[in-house]
Amino acid sequence: MRTETPQITIPHDLRPRDGRFASGPSKVRPEALRALAETGAGYLGTSHRKDRVKSVVRELREGLRELFALPEGYEVLLGLGGASLVWDAAAAGLIERRSRHAVFGEFSRKFVRSVDAAPHLEPPEIDESDPGTHPEVQASDDVDVYALTHNETSTGVMMPVRRPATDGIVVVDGTSAAGGLRIDPAEFDLYYFSPQKAFAADAGLWFALCSPAALERIERLAEADRWIPPILSLQTAVENSRKDQTLNTPPLATLFLMRETLRWMLDGGGLGWAASRSDRNAEALYDWAAASDYATPFVTDPEKRSHVVGTVDLSDDVDGDTVAAVLRANGILDTEPYRKLGRNQLRVALFPAIEADDVERLTRCVDHVVEVLS
Numbered sequence: 001m002r003t004e005t006p007q008i009t010i011p012h013d014l015r016p017r018d019g020r021f022a023s024g025p026s027k028v029r030p031e032a033l034r035a036l037a038e039t040g041a042g043y044l045g046t047s048h049r050k051d052r053v054k055s056v057v058r059e060l061r062e063g064l065r066e067l068f069a070l071p072e073g074y075e076v077l078l079g080l081g082g083a084s085l086v087w088d089a090a091a092a093g094l095i096e097r098r099s100r101h102a103v104f105g106e107f108s109r110k111f112v113r114s115v116d117a118a119p120h121l122e123p124p125e126i127d128e129s130d131p132g133t134h135p136e137v138q139a140s141d142d143v144d145v146y147a148l149t150h151n152e153t154s155t156g157v158m159m160p161v162r163r164p165a166t167d168g169i170v171v172v173d174g175t176s177a178a179g180g181l182r183i184d185p186a187e188f189d190l191y192y193f194s195p196q197k198a199f200a201a202d203a204g205l206w207f208a209l210c211s212p213a214a215l216e217r218i219e220r221l222a223e224a225d226r227w228i229p230p231i232l233s234l235q236t237a238v239e240n241s242r243k244d245q246t247l248n249t250p251p252l253a254t255l256f257l258m259r260e261t262l263r264w265m266l267d268g269g270g271l272g273w274a275a276s277r278s279d280r281n282a283e284a285l286y287d288w289a290a291a292s293d294y295a296t297p298f299v300t301d302p303e304k305r306s307h308v309v310g311t312v313d314l315s316d317d318v319d320g321d322t323v324a325a326v327l328r329a330n331g332i333l334d335t336e337p338y339r340k341l342g343r344n345q346l347r348v349a350l351f352p353a354i355e356a357d358d359v360e361r362l363t364r365c366v367d368h369v370v371e372v373l374s
């Protein structure tokens with residue numbers, strides 16, 4: 001039960017310059033927001049079928065191809081509904097008969113639920129591990145899709161993306177990883193994500209980087225004797241994406257903000273540059289936690305500690321809910337843990353758009369609050 005939040009004013013010179021630490025929707029760079037406002041009557045409120053908007057989609061598709069150094073034959077798809085929609089779209093038109101899933105938190109589990117409910121599919125195979133770890137995915141002769149999650153946003157665990165076997169389509173949930181963690185495109189067939197996490201935009205869309213093998217599977221299942229609701233059809237998304245458009249009306253602000261981030265990342269030096277910003281943020285958070293006498297990184301194996309979403313456990317005598325509430329009252333937002341994990345913990349986004357100096361300032365604010373509370 002939550003009691004009243006203690007009245008604690010954190011000194012202004014201690015606070016982060018930008019107090020947004022949500023894991024999604026995440027901090028939008030003020031420069032991007034300004035650029036959107038400056039379009040005035042020239043962009044928002046114009047037709048998505050005309051070049052003003054389609055050129056933004058084109059630049060996004062070309063920019064993602066460059067950022068991820070996609071090999072010849074890979075294509076960038078997009079559609080509405082966010083990454084969650086891809087789970088149902090994959091169940092409808094990418095998994096042929098049976099899939100195998102790495103499950104190590106709420107998001108990876110949600111995909112399994114979608115697949116489990118699909119009447120035309122066999123029950124999925126699962127490699128599961130405890131929250132705070134990740135499983136090793138085993139090869140299986142009986143599956144045609146492997147489903148991995150690059151970063152479990154609910155627990156703050158990252159997992160290297162590697163093909164579990166030589167055959168089978170490898171589908172990777174990169175929702176909170178894409179743009180903040182390095183990845184080799186040779187290791188996946190479909191890497192999907194939403195714009196409101198490491199890409200510092202708003203929500204409502206999904207993007208997918210798609211290999212020739214995945215494109216071939218999508219096309220074949222679209223022609224098979226199987227009902228695929230049009231809104232979930234990946235083949236429809238392929239056809240529309242090739243024309244730099246979406247099946248139905250996209251959120252224009254999201255497209256614009258995502259393009260701003262993409263330009264910023266490419267100008268800065270690309271994915272390695274963006275990922276190194278997250279590396280520095282992670283270092284600031286975990287180094288502080290390791291040195292603290294009341295905080296510890298939740299993920300015990302340093303290799304598995306996420307560089308895009310950090311989780312830090314607090315000792316029993318420090319109430320995480322109260323700390324997060326005091327931070328919130330001081331304009332430092334969304335450091336609460338993922339509810340269902342049920343731990344006495346803080347969760348902090350470490351995306352490239354967040355400044356390492358602000359992460360350091362956040363840790364000093366936590367120290368300040370804990371000291372005043374004790």
Ligand SMILES: *Cc1c(COP(=O)(O)O)cnc(C)c1O
Nearest residue numbers: 082083084107153173175176194
């Ligand atoms: C946020 C998130 C999702 C859901 O994204 P939506 O855009 O809300 O559908 C899926 N997977 C992971 C790993 C996430 O972090």
